Amino acid sequence: MRIPLPLPTPDTLAGRVILVTGAAGALGRVAVAACLSAGAEVILLDRDVPALERLRDEILTRQPGAALSLFPFDLAGAGPEHYRELAATLERHAPCLDGLLHSAAHLDHLEPIACLPPERWFQSLQVNLHAPYLLVHHLLPLLQRSSDASVVFTSDSSARQAEAYWGAYGVSKVAVETLARILGREWQVNDHLRANVLVPGPVASPMRHRAFPGTEKDLTGPHSLAKLYVYLLGPESRDHSGQVFTFQDENHVLRSG
DSSP states (O other): OEEEOOOOOTTTTTTOEEEEETTTSHHHHHHHHHHHHTTOEEEEEESOHHHHHHHHHHHHHHSTTOOEEEEEOOTTTOOHHHHHHHHHHHHHHOSOOOEEEEOOOOOOOOOOGGGOOHHHHHHHHIIIIIHHHHHHHHHHHHHHTSSSEEEEEEOOTTGGGTOTTOHHHHHHHHHHHHHHHHHHHHGGGOTTEEEEEEEOOSBOOHHHHHHSTTOOTTSBOGGGGHHHHHHHHSGGGTTOOSOEEEEEETTEEEEEO
16 A cells, blocks of 8 residues: 655654664664654764764764764674663663664675675574564563653664575565564554664665665655654554565655565
8 A cells, every 4th residue: 555654743752762772874874863853852872973973973063962862782793692781771771762773784795605604694684683683572572661662673674575685684584574563563462663674775875885885876865764764753653564665756655465
């Protein structure tokens, strides 16, 4: 079903606390800016501390007094105990969590499975699949305290087709979509808790360049996803869970079960 995206207002996400992983990445930066502009308090999580600090400075230059906080965290190197510690720290930072956007992703390059070293396989699944599970698992008590909590997983329009050479990245994206659907069904009894999948489509980004070098010229930029981020993390999508939302254009999204 093709759905028109409403125009966010400065209070669409007012009063909400939203955590964005991969906040310093191309898509994460768009999500952070969109959520702040819609009135949310945003927690920026990324392993790249200098990039986080640059992003903070850029935002505060444009929006003095913006409600944001930085949490350096390496998804690739973190074990379950680190996620427990992160959850405990966040609990001291905020009384609840209203949104969790999994924007962080890891893709080296396309290659046959036969050439894929186990080390790269494990790293890709750690960032793209294990980290989203561990974050949801350990942050669930904070999410349950919200009156309307939204968890958004990010998939990939190319990797999800299970084409040759997409390796561990492709496997992880198919798996994380299944995780979101399972959570959506398990949370049906909780009308204040939902999980969905965002498929950005072919937008210009460093990751897109690694997968398809030289093809970005005619692609739309990540900024075009701003409305979609606010829609999925805000009240307009409250009745949808376990769904896949595929970006169509700046004003429309395709929803499928």
